[in-house]
Amino acid sequence: MAEVTAEYEDPISSRSRIIAAAARLTSSDGWSKVTMSRLAAEAGVSRQTVYNAVGSREDLAEAMVLTESAKFMFKIVEGFDSHPDDLMAAIHAALENTLVFAEGNALLRAVVSATHGADTELLPLLTTHSESLLGTVKVVVQNRVDSYEIGLEPERIATVIDLVVRSALSHVMQPSATPQETAESITWLVASVLRRNGNSA
Template sequence: MPRPGTRIPYQEAARELLRASVLGAMRELLTERDWSKITLGDVAARAGVSRQTLYNEFGSRSGLAQSYALRLADDLVDHVDTAITGNVGDVRAAFREGVANFFIDAAADPLVRSLLAGEVKPDLLRLITLDAGPLLDQASKRLSLAFQHSWVAATAAESDIIAHALVRIAMSYIPTPPSPGQDAPGELSALLSPYVEAILAARIKR
């Protein structure tokens, strides 16, 4: 995101507006019908753009779905970043709150609901498993910066370790949601918090 006061070049701003409009249209359609019944033409018509424009920007139906899924990965980072800011000094609460809010949003997301409903959708499943590299890389890099530039103040190497672990584990719950009664956010917090607590304790001793 650009810093306040910075000017965004027109072409970049126009492209971001286009992508936001298209992904918003895709989300609307997913609330009405299953992903398997949505075509690029449907999305283009709902967004008010030509199908060629859609092809030029996203390349294919799979590319469109991947761009949508990247926003889902960004949601994880946003939730954890917000939880870190709101729970200064309490690592366990930050992890638990951030992951819990991500799970709530993910469960309500129409693309995730489409993935889990009805027949198996290999194209969507690949996005968060075999072809999840872009999602994991983007989210891990952003989350690493959150650990570096917050009260955690971990080094880049330390932040990369915790960010990679958290993103990979949290995203793995998308195709296989926690079972009823399972406190997955609490479990993840108990698993990952000691690493960050050790970082904080070592800094105090210096």
């Protein structure tokens, strides 16, 4: 039997390391500076491993966005799970968690800078996935909201969730106040809607 001398590289571990390296390089130098050769050096793998793990540069961009999006989803879920018996407190916590995380997120800032012409190659990261991201966030929020008693028709609840998610994403991309102030404002809006419909949630 032939002896195997090449060191085995776990494809899952390599992929995670490569995506993390891409996020670091994008955050520090911009997406246009992220080449497969530089990425391989940053991740400590061969260039062929980069291609095997993530495919093309466009595939890498998509993987990077989806990976970062998952972190935002976790912050939303964490907020709701911290207040299982108080919907308003849960909404406030989910919003504040997400906005605080966004405030210190270097990759998000690099992506947002593309809207101001800093890196036009990065724009597809915003536009291509915006609708799917919006839909995914709404599903995550809806799943959590369903565990609370709310005296509204399902379609009205969906409308409120859509309003909250779109408002939150707008502030994530272009904050106009502190995370705490924004969370307070949006939570107040939801509470006002519920009170108007005779709900004390």
